[in-house]
Amino acid sequence: DAGVIQSPRHEVTEMGQExxxxxxxxSGHNSLFWYRQTMMRGLELLIYFNNNVPIDDSGMPEDRFSxxxxxxxxxxxxxxxSEPRDSAVYFCASSLALIYTGELFFGEGSRLTVL
Amino acid sequence: AQKVTQAQTEISVVEKxxxxxxxxxxxxxxxxxxxWYKQPPSGELVFLIRRNSFDEQNEISGRYSWNFQKSxxxxxxTIxxSQVVDSAVYFCALKVGNAGNMLTxxxxxxxxxxx
Numbered sequence: 001d002a003g004v005i006q007s008p009r010h011e012v013t014e015m016g017q018e019x020x021x022x023x024x025x026x027s028g029h030n031s032l033f034w035y036r037q038t039m040m041r042g043l044e045l046l047i048y049f050n051n052n053v054p055i056d057d058s059g060m061p062e063d064r065f066s067x068x069x070x071x072x073x074x075x076x077x078x079x080x081x082s083e084p085r086d087s088a089v090y091f092c093a094s095s096l097a098l099i100y101t102g103e104l105f106f107g108e109g110s111r112l113t114v115l
Numbered sequence: 116a117q118k119v120t121q122a123q124t125e126i127s128v129v130e131k132x133x134x135x136x137x138x139x140x141x142x143x144x145x146x147x148x149x150x151w152y153k154q155p156p157s158g159e160l161v162f163l164i165r166r167n168s169f170d171e172q173n174e175i176s177g178r179y180s181w182n183f184q185k186s187x188x189x190x191x192x193t194i195x196x197s198q199v200v201d202s203a204v205y206f207c208a209l210k211v212g213n214a215g216n217m218l219t220x221x222x223x224x225x226x227x228x229x230x
């Protein structure tokens with residue numbers, strides 16, 4: 001079975017450019033999470049969707065960040081304009097919301113470097 | 116607010132040694148769940164275990180064991196007879212009862228097992 005699929009795996013861009021990270025959750029999972037991992041701040045939850053609806057976006061750093069989930073099988077995290085401090089590994093995770101197990105299934109992450 | 120503290124940022128052991136990773140949590144909720152995740156060098160986080168606040172029974176799974184003590188708000192993880200393949204970053208996480216599948220992660224402990 002395919003796990004959570006993220007793309008790109010690596011992205012290097014220049015400050016000011018738009019960055020779009022993509023995620024395909026596990027089929028049948030109805031909760032999706034975007035996390036950011038940095039050395040300084042560890043793993044931070046950015047936003048959480050349930051049934052394609054954003055439930056909690058309090059972790060989104062600022063207006064430069066936006067996330068969408070147009071359907072159950074696809075989500076994007078966009079940064080516009082990007083800044084060097086956005087450099088991090090961005091993880092997407094999915095789970096079954098109704099049958100709560102606490103087990104989040106993570107993708108391999110997208111490593112973003114903003115120069 | 117919830118908080119998870121992993122005081123050990125990095126641990127280095129020699130293969131076959133036993134090692135314990137500490138986790139201390141804070142929450143005012145009486146219903147909560149505790150987790151451990153493993154992040155190998157490949158990057159994705161892998162679920163290891165979940166414990167709910169009403170079950171303080173310790174658990175053993177092969178070389179892994181977990182010690183949950185509500186009196187000290189700790190959920191420690193012990194690897195017996197460590198192996199090089201255990202080298203990874205280990206995260207402890209907390210979910211409170213009414214927080215959907217949102218996890219609060221600790222800062223992680225990097226375990227290096229040397230041959």
